[in-house]
Amino acid sequence: MEKDKLAMEVNKRRTFAIISHPDAGKTTITEQLLLFGGVVRKAGTVKAKKSGNFAKSDWMEIEKKRGISVTSSVMQFDYAGKRINILDTPGHEDFSEDTYRTLMAVDSAVMVIDSAKGIEPQTKKLFQVCRMRGIPIFTFINKLDRDGRPPLDLITELEEVLQIDAYAMNWPIGMGKGLKGIYDLFNQRIELYRREDKNESFLALNEKGELAEDHPLKSESIYRQVLEEVELLQAAGNQLDTAKVAAGKMTPVFFGSALTNFGVKTFLDAYLKFAPAPSTHKTETGQEVKPNDDAFSGFIFKIQANMNPNHRDRIAFVRICSGCFERGMDVTLQRTGKKLRLSNSTQFMADTRETVEEAVAGDIVGLYDTGNFQIGDTIYTGRTAVKFEKLPQFTPELFVKVTAKNVMKQKSFHKGIAQLVQEGAVQLYQSYSTGEYILGAVGQLQFEVFQFRMKNEYHSDVVMESIGHKIARWIDPAQLDEKMSSSRNLLVKDRHGMPLFLFENDFSERWFKDKYPDVKLTAKL
Numbered sequence: 233m234e235k236d237k238l239a240m241e242v243n244k245r246r247t248f249a250i251i252s253h254p255d256a257g258k259t260t261i262t263e264q265l266l267l268f269g270g271v272v273r274k275a276g277t278v279k280a281k282k283s284g285n286f287a288k289s290d291w292m293e294i295e296k297k298r299g300i301s302v303t304s305s306v307m308q309f310d311y312a313g314k315r316i317n318i319l320d321t322p323g324h325e326d327f328s329e330d331t332y333r334t335l336m337a338v339d340s341a342v343m344v345i346d347s348a349k350g351i352e353p354q355t356k357k358l359f360q361v362c363r364m365r366g367i368p369i370f371t372f373i374n375k376l377d378r379d380g381r382p383p384l385d386l387i388t389e390l391e392e393v394l395q396i397d398a399y400a401m402n403w404p405i406g407m408g409k410g411l412k413g414i415y416d417l418f419n420q421r422i423e424l425y426r427r428e429d430k431n432e433s434f435l436a437l438n439e440k441g442e443l444a445e446d447h448p449l450k451s452e453s454i455y456r457q458v459l460e461e462v463e464l465l466q467a468a469g470n471q472l473d474t475a476k477v478a479a480g481k482m483t484p485v486f487f488g489s490a491l492t493n494f495g496v497k498t499f500l501d502a503y504l505k506f507a508p509a510p511s512t513h514k515t516e517t518g519q520e521v522k523p524n525d526d527a528f529s530g531f532i533f534k535i536q537a538n539m540n541p542n543h544r545d546r547i548a549f550v551r552i553c554s555g556c557f558e559r560g561m562d563v564t565l566q567r568t569g570k571k572l573r574l575s576n577s578t579q580f581m582a583d584t585r586e587t588v589e590e591a592v593a594g595d596i597v598g599l600y601d602t603g604n605f606q607i608g609d610t611i612y613t614g615r616t617a618v619k620f621e622k623l624p625q626f627t628p629e630l631f632v633k634v635t636a637k638n639v640m641k642q643k644s645f646h647k648g649i650a651q652l653v654q655e656g657a658v659q660l661y662q663s664y665s666t667g668e669y670i671l672g673a674v675g676q677l678q679f680e681v682f683q684f685r686m687k688n689e690y691h692s693d694v695v696m697e698s699i700g701h702k703i704a705r706w707i708d709p710a711q712l713d714e715k716m717s718s719s720r721n722l723l724v725k726d727r728h729g730m731p732l733f734l735f736e737n738d739f740s741e742r743w744f745k746d747k748y749p750d751v752k753l754t755a756k757l
């Protein structure tokens with residue numbers, strides 16, 4: 233691809249994830265966005281998939297059972313001159329390290345909050361990963377058509393719980409049955425609430441921020457109240473600071489109702505004004521790879537296995553960081569130095585998988601993989617070797633003891649575990665005292681996928697015994713004394729041989745710290 237064309241194409245890309253607690257409305261809003269992009273024709277398509285009505289024969293069985301859609305892992309559409317990639321981050325039951333790692337592949341995030349519930353645990357966890365990356369975060373407070381909490385309360389909670397500055401781009405005029413519309417500070421207009429099938433209707437504001445023309449709304453007390461609240465916000469609240477937004481230190485907040493498609497387009501239009509195009513990525517040696525660079529490079533952030541049980545294939549998801557991907561191109565896999573031909577690639581639309589011929593920095597492509605790739609791998613073209621910074625490891629919270637059901641089949645058991653752990657599917661630990669294998673994950677789904685793949689790919693039936701939630705804390709081997717292990721913690725080593733304690737709860741961790749004040753414990757290796 234020519235340099236100018238590449239620069240133009242890259243500039244069009246907006247790649248983001250929607251983060252939320254289950255039921256806040258992520259699926260509903262995604263669907264509305266896809267409708268704007270003309271990708272799905274009627275509301276309900278994505279939803280139907282989620283509930284499993286959407287027959288897709290080649291889903292991994294376990295996914296089918298849970299109704300997770302593989303094709304909705306990445307959704308691409310064009311809107312207002314931009315090419316938008318939405319990456320899915322599943323909710324709590326489907327939660328896994330993949331969910332976190334997906335956030336390594338986006339340039340910004342949209343946080344959806346239920347106006348009746350405010351900040352919920354899952355939102356908080358996902359937010360923290362975005363915060364760690366310093367990417368811009370936009371907030372959509374959803375379900376205005378229902379009675380929710382007062383908007384000022386929600387904004388205060390956002391700032392206090394997440395420690396981020398908030399800036400209201402618009403403000404609800406009423407809620408639930410009394411919802412009249414939103415007062416749009418950003419566009420200086422009022423957007424009237426209307427039924428889903430009606431067109432948007434906007435009323436202009438004058439320079440004083442009041443309705444320019446006579447309208448029945450003017451005589452309603454809620455209108456007066458909103459004017460007062462907006463005045464208060466402008467006097468005492470934050471000012472919109474684009475530099476802070478870009479650094480992920482301020483979140484622009486939008487109100488709306490995804491279900492009735494109210495305020496979603498307003499959100500999308502404003503979002504696209506602020507959302508960043510693909511940015512540079514750092515290599516391990518601190519060099520910056522620019523998205524417009526000629527040479528292609530990318531990293532693998534997710535591997536999805538066995539989507540088609542007949543073919544035993546898996547798909548490695550690549551975030552393109554620079555240059556242009558062309559089907560059939562030869563790349564170098566940095567970890568092994570091996571050359572690979574990328575002839576079997578796929579891109580994901582809302583309801584189909586299509587073979588992708590060309591893609592540029594910012595896009596995600598799926599590569600059919602026969603076992604070449606691992607999570608965190610870099611692939612590149614050109615003579616200069618590229619190795620992107622390591623993907624962070626996320627401290628597991630759930631643990632199980634794992635054994636082979638059939639003691640005679642130890643070989644396939646060990647082989648399967650070694651490969652799946654290397655691939656990044658789960659974390660592996662071994663007890664100091666008994667030598668037992670313990671698996672760690674951030675979500676239950678990871679264990680289920682592990683069990684399923686052990687059986688299907690390695691013909692090894694495994695028995696997993698839950699040992700529940702634990703707090704994993706690494707200890708400097710020089711400070712370790714095996715006598716520190718007690719009934720309140722479990723001493724294990726990770727796959728690099730580094731020692732860590734799995735504490736029962738906060739109390740047992742504190743108890744340990746009190747007993748050994750000089751010992752340093754860390755949450756991550």
Ligand code: G4P
Nearest residue numbers: 254255256257258259260374375376377378489490491492
């Ligand atoms: P999720 O992907 O974040 O888990 O949430 P999802 O979109 O599935 O929405 C969860 C529930 O909230 C759904 O109801 C959905 O219809 C509803 N919902 C989403 N946005 C809005 C909104 O703006 N207003 C109102 N009133 N409800 C909203 P459900 O009863 O669980 O599903 P369904 O039976 O309606 O399909």
